Amino acid sequence: MTCQVSVFLENKLGHLERVTAVLNAAKINIRSLHLNHTASGWGILNLVVSDPEQAHQRLNDAGMSAALREIVVLKMADQPGALDDLLKLIVKAGVNFSNAYGRVVNEGGSALFMVDVQDFPDARARLSGVGLEIIDDARVYGV
């Protein structure tokens, strides 16, 4: 199971830096980052890191609200229309999601698309069922 680390963050100066300081001290690498916020002054930071379990533990120990959430990471090309093609297949698989983000691996080459499937238990099976390439943990975490 591939996981991202999600952290509750108030939209205040220095709060994101507190997270990165904890990860820095633990020598955890950030592979991808996605920050969203609500009109109410808080938001959730989603991180793909080299060691999500350790990151989760360290952040919680530091007093922050962090949680592990299952994601599926899909491979796509870094070119016009690639996401459209990918989404056609995701639609075919019937997987609806409310949170996703992307990451370029090498410019003009390939890219990754992370989909939060925590609340969709058979998403992985459905996505591979329509022929999508799911990236394994080692490649996602870069270890």
Added chain:
Amino acid sequence: MYWEKELEILDRANLEKLQIERLMTTLRVASNASHYGKSPEIKRFLSSGMSSIEQIRDLPFTTKEDLRGDFPWGFLAADKRDVVRLHSSSGTTGNPTVVYHNRHDLDSWANLMARSLYAAGVRDTDVFQNICGYGLFTGGLGFQYGVEKLGCLSIPAGAGNSPRQIKLMRDFGTTVIHAIPSYLGRLYDVFVEEGLDPRKDTKLHTFVIGAEPHTEEHRRRIEEMFGVKAYNSFGLSEMNGPGVAFECTEQNGLHIWEDAFIVEIIDPKTLQPVADGEIGELVMTTLDRQAMPVIRYRTRDLTRFLDGECQCGRTHRRLDRISGRSDDMFIIKGCNVFPMQIEGVLMKLPEVGDDYRITLDTIEDQDQMIIEVEVKKESFRGDITLLDRLQRHITHLIRDEVLVSPHIKLVEPGSIPKAEGKAVRVFDLRNKV
């Protein structure tokens, strides 16, 4: 000039005689209630009588906790079939405080209300718009019955919807309005937004403002904005509601109606009377209520008697503005809120940590109650929808509890300083002018 001349200018000696007479009747009625029926002091007074009003100090106090503790019927002194209305405090946690009225009580209350408004210059030729919530809150029906008794054309407009309020004022030529002071800044803004000047485009001449503390400067600003005279009104539901104390046209202190209440001011620590003119806690006894007399009620409001006689000729003493509370209750948008009510709601939610902070602030001319709530680490699932739902859930629960919609701010665990000892959880940053 007077609604009930004889009573309003009754000399102090005769006023005191009347008080003793009415207190004895009140004690007799009160002893029918299970709470007061047990009191040996009341029994003693009923058998031996009373020679001076100061002897009231031998009677025990009644507190809000007593009212709650003997909920729902412990203070009812009349046959239930004679009771025609109840008013109740907000709240769903714990017992609310309830006050019962029979027909006589409602009529007596309406009369005090009419007397108060008359003292502020309101007459039967006026058009009175009551911008105030109706229902269990006493400001709606309390004013309504008084205004009708006085004979004005009443407009029971209720709270909110400023454009409609303004339309009512213009359609029917409203001359007097009753509202909470913190609403009037907002109302003025809506006048301006609609390209209107209340000084020219309405017939308003008198405002009655109350239900929340405000400064003299705030009053003067309201008078200036609207081109009216604004009079301070004081009341509390345990003593009926509005119509307890009211400013006359001198605008120099609030006459408290001493034929209807015995008024004491005590030191909240020693429980002894303070020296004349010193600030202390207001303690009140009803003198003309049959369904539910209340003896020596500790209002928790801090105020003082003003010295000297009023130019208006009324002999009923004047109270200064309420300067604070001897407990932690605060008033926002006209609603009385105890921090414990909010704590009660929050602590029932497993997602919420132990620390919270209440900030009262003025944002764009509107008073707001901001509550910072910690999201517990253990319950965080990284899901924005769940948190958003939690935020709305807390908002609804608190609004149901205290009748004011709070602004809930979810904050990171540990970001609110840990409370040590008796925590100060309420920060009041509201504009005081």
